Amino acid sequence: MSKIAIRTKNLTKKFGDFTAVDNVSFDVEEGEIFGFLGPNGAGKSTTIRVLCTLSKPTSGSVEVAGFDAVKDDSEVRKHIGLVSEKLIMYNELTARENLKLFGKLYDLPDDVLAKRIDELLKFVHMEKWADARIGTFSTGMKQRINVIRAMVNQPEILFLDEPTLGLDPQSTVEIREMIRKINTEQGTTMILTTHMMVDAEMLCGRIGIIDKGKIVALDTSQNLKKLVSGTESTAFEFEIPNLTQTMMTSLQSLGCVESVSQEDQTRIKVRAAGEDSFDSMIDSLRSNHARITSAKSLEPTLEDVFLHITGRNVVDQVSDTVKTTMQGGGPGGPRRPTGGRVR
C-alpha cells in the first residue's frame, strides 16, 4: 500500500446558506495524479482552497502531507504548491524576481534559491526569458513560469486548479506534458481540477466526478467508463465497402465477440471483450479479404460518464439554465438565448 498524501473525511464548506462542498470524503495516494472533474461551480475550486489551507472547512477533517490542515496550516503550507486558476505572478517583475520573491517566503537561502531558479527555468526551457518581465510573456509562457513558481519549494503535493484554462491548443499540450513530467520525474503528488475531459483522461490516475458539492463517482477513467457501458466489453465500428455476410458470420464465431450488427450497407458495429479482441477481429476480416477503410472504438468518453451519472452535460450547465428561464418567459417568447452568457 502506498502512503496517503491527502485524507479528507466528511469535508463540508458552507458560505452562508450555500453549501459549496457537501460531506466529501476521499484519499489521495502519494505520487498519484488525482483529478477533480466537474462543471463550473461544482465545488472543485473550493475543495482545493480548503486543502491548500486558504479556506477553513465548516466541518470535517482534512489531512495534507500528514498534517491537519486547520491546526497545522503552517506545516501543511511548507509541503504544498498551488497553481491557481488565476496566475500568481506580478507582471511588472521579471520571471526570476517572481520566483525569488516566492522562494524567499519559504525561507530558502540565497545560493540554494538561485540554483533552484536556474534549474526550474531550464526545466521549462525559459532560461532565455529569465530577466524579462512577466507582462511581456504570452499566456503559455506565463503559465509555464506560474507552474514552476509553485514548485520553488519542491512541494510534495502540487495543486493545479484548471491549469489549462484559457490556453491555446499548443500551450495546453505543453502544460499537460509538463505536469506529467513533474509527476514521473519528481514523484510529486498532484491534485488537478478541470472541466476539460481530455485533461482528466490523459493525466489522471483516478478521477473524482464532483457535482453540486458532492463526489458522485470516484475511480480510474477506465472503471468510470464501465459505469456507462455496464459491461467489460467495448463497441467497435468498422467501415467495409465490400462488406459480405461471410465476414459478419466469421466475426460472430470469434470467442471474444459478443454481438455483431449491421448499421448500413458498409458499416457494422461489433461488441467485443478482451485485450486482443481488436487484433482478432482485424485478422478475421482480413482473411475474408475485407477492405477496411475505417475502424474505431466506440468507447464511452468521460463526457458520457458525467452525463450518465448526473443526467446533464458538463459544459452545458449554464445554457441549460438560460433555456429554462427563457421557456418560463411565456409562450411565443424568443427561444434563443439573447445574452452572451452561455458558458
Place this chain on the structure above:
Amino acid sequence: MIQMSTRQVLRHSSWICWKDLLEFSRSKIRLVMLVVMPLFMMLMVGFIFPSSSSISNQPVAIANLDTGVTEVVNSTHIPMHLGNTFVTELTAINNKTGMMDLSTSTGFNDIKSRIQDGSISGGIILPSDFTSSLLHGFQGNVTIVTDQSNPQISAIMQEVLTQTIQAMGTEQAELGLNSTFHVALNMTGAMIQPFNVQTKGIIPGNPNYFEFVAPGITAMVVMMSLMTGLPHAISYERDVGTLDGMLVAPTSRLSIILGKVMAQTVRGVVQAAIIFLIAVGLFGVVIYGNLLLVAALILLTVFSFVGLGILITSFADREETATMVMMTLMFPMMFLSGVFFPIQQMPWYMQDVAYILPLTYATTALRKVIVLGAGISAVWTDVLILLLVGIVLLAIAVPLFKKAMSR
C-alpha cells in the same frame, strides 16, 4: 498553529515590501503621479484661495453722479466738484496698487447689469449731492456695490475700497485740521488716529497660504497613502489572485500586511518629502522647525492611520468596495481636519467633529512645528493622541484582518 518568529515575520515582510516597491518603481505613470499629485494639490489650493495681496486688476466701475456745486465767493462763481477730485485721487492710489481696473458707469442699474453679466466685480457710486453734502458740513456718502455671488472677492473688495476711501478721508481731515485750526501737518495724524496698530508674528516674514497648507497636505498625503494605498494594494492582489500565492506560503498573515504597510510608508514619506521640496523650492515656504521632529511626526501620522487602513482592508472584500469605503471616510477628514481651512473658522459643532478626527492632530502638530518652529513640548498632546489612536485602531484591525484572510 505554529507561531512565526518575529525575525521571520520581518524578513518576509521586507521581501513583500521589496516586491511592492519594485512593482511601483517600474510603473512610469505611478512614478509621475507621485510628483504630480502633491504639485497639483499645492497649486490648486495655493492659488484658488484669494487674499487681499493676491487681488489685482479687478474690474470696478465708478458711477460719479455728483452734480457739483457752484459757490459764490465775493460775487465770483467758483464751480466745486468734489466727486471728480475723489475719482482722481482714487485713480492715483489705484495706479500705485494696481488692484482695480477702473471704468466709468452711469449709475446703479448699469453697475447691476454689468455685475450680472460678469464684466465687473464691483462698483462705486457717488451720489448727486456728494459735493453739496460735504460743503455743508455733512458726510459724503460713497456706496460700494458688491457681487454677492462671490462672497470671498466681495468681502475683499469691500475691505480694500473701504481702506482706500478711509485713507482719502484721513488725508482730507488732516488738510482740514491744518487749514482751519493751524495744526502742524506732522501732528494731524496722531490727532485723527491716536492709535497705531502694528502686527508682529513670532517668526520673521509674512507667512503665505502655502505655509498654512503645506503641513496639512503633507499629513493628508501620508494619510491617503495608507488609507487608499493599503486597502487598494491588498484587495487588488486578492482580485487578481496573487494574494493566494502569499497566503499559501508558510508566511504569517502579519508579514503580508506589514510588508504592504512598509511599502506604503515609504511611498507616503517620499511623497511628503516631495511636497516639502515643492513647497520650499517653488512656493518659498520656510520650514522653521526641526526636520527630525517633522520626520518623526510624519512617521507617527503613518502609525495612527495604519490601523484604519487595515480595518478597511478587512471589511472590503473587493477593490471596488474598498475604494467606496475609503472615499466616504477620507473626504470628511480632508475638509474637516484643518488641512485647507483653519478649524477655528468653523462653527462650534463642526469644530467638535474636527477634534474627533486623528488627521486634525497630525495637521495641527505638523503646522506648529513647520510654520511656528515649535518643539516637542508644544505638540506632545497631539503626539499622545495620535499614538493612542494608532494603538487602539491596530488592536481592533489586526485580529479582524487575520480573520478576514481565512474566509
